[in-house]
Amino acid sequence: MRITLRQLQIFRAVCESRSYSRAAEEMALTQPAVSLQIRQLEELIDQPLFEYVGKKLYLTEAAEALMRASADLFGRLESLDMQLSDLRGSLKGQLRLAVESSAKYFVPHLFAAFRRQHPEVSLQLTVVNRAQVIKRLGDNRDDLVIMSLVPQDMALEFLPFLNNPIVAVAPPEHPLCHLARLSLGDLTDYPLLVREPGSGTRKACEEYFQQKRAHFAQTVEVTSLDAQKESVLAGLGLALLPRHGVNLELATGLLRELPVEELPLYRSWCLVHAKGKRLSPVAQAFQTFIREERAQISALAGRFAGKIPEKTAAN
Structure with missing residues (x-):
């Protein structure tokens, strides 16, 4: 098939924004250029990708399948980039992390401690409630998630790390x-x-x-x-x-x-991902940090015990 990475990037932008015009703005293209790329992509796969119901854009079954395949493809390319940077002696890349809303106060401090070891790693943090976390796990939207009450009816790997x-x-x-x-x-x-x-x-x-x-x-x-x-x-x-x-x-x-x-x-807060999920080098490094730095994590948690730190109290 003659599908290009650029076509897949544009396709993913339309899927995520549910709008040709917003995708065009995001990709710095004109709307006709986006429409042309999607039309060419539909010709290549011989299937329609989108349909309008009223004024809303919906993904067809073919688009859902292509979205899953493209996510896997871009994930592998990103993982390759991380592996190459790791071989050069520094871990680079982005950690896509989804957390339950009540963890949003603690997790930035946790990531900051991790980034002191890997300063060239960035964070994409999504804060949602538990039901949305479970849906994102099912859709494989994130590298890792942090949640409590891990569902027992899903095939998941989880690592409890903090009360x-x-x-x-x-x-x-x-x-x-x-x-x-x-x-x-x-x-x-x-x-x-x-x-x-x-x-x-x-x-x-x-x-x-x-x-x-x-x-x-x-x-x-x-x-x-x-x-x-x-x-x-x-x-x-x-x-x-x-x-x-x-x-x-x-x-x-x-x-x-x-x-x-x-x-x-x-x-317990748990670090969670789907069983069998191929973790990127950045996600693997974060998982290793959570597993091996329990003392540092416990010390961080002490800052959230509801007491004024001594330096602040002294001031």
Whole structure:
């Protein structure tokens, strides 16, 4: 077949943007030039690649197959480039990493520690909820993902590497903050702020509540961790949040961690990829870093314990 890499690049741009005009802008081409390349590609494979339903562009079955093949091809070329740079003595390339939203506060620090060993590696970080992480795993969108509650019904390799403590938080003026000891049941008289369906934190908490027979009569759904924090600050309710995500608020006294006997709820952050996936040299190096630098990772996690560092406190 006489398909060129340039045609595949343009095709992938159309697939990702679902628009000829946006693909043209991204590729620094005119829209007629993009249309011509797609038309020539369709002639080469003797199949239509796109169809319009209303005003939306959809991929045909042939396009889905070509997208998978092109992803494999460009992945191999990128891996080759990384291997050649490795042979020259320095690891170069990009790590495509997807993480659950509650890990977004910790992961940049984790990658920064990794990049001190490999300064020429860049990061493409995608932050999504658990349901979206699972879909991206199925679509092979990323080199690696970081998540908790790894699904058991998928063929996955995973490496647990850090505890993810989930704690109950309240504004400092909340009446429960004045009590020295609480049970999970003491919280149920108050509104609970919960994440959207598909959130890993929500799933972990719901399973735990069921196990402990704790029923919250009033819940308020909030679709991001940052919005949850602001809602707690505003006095709209209590929340169970990953401690890594509220360390600054806890350290500065904006929020208080409630002394609930049954908490923290511990889940592990895991580095995950599909079984049999061919990891790029950069992804392999990051996996090795996670496996071998446990002491350094634990020290990093200590910065997210909800306490003001000594230097900051002294200032």
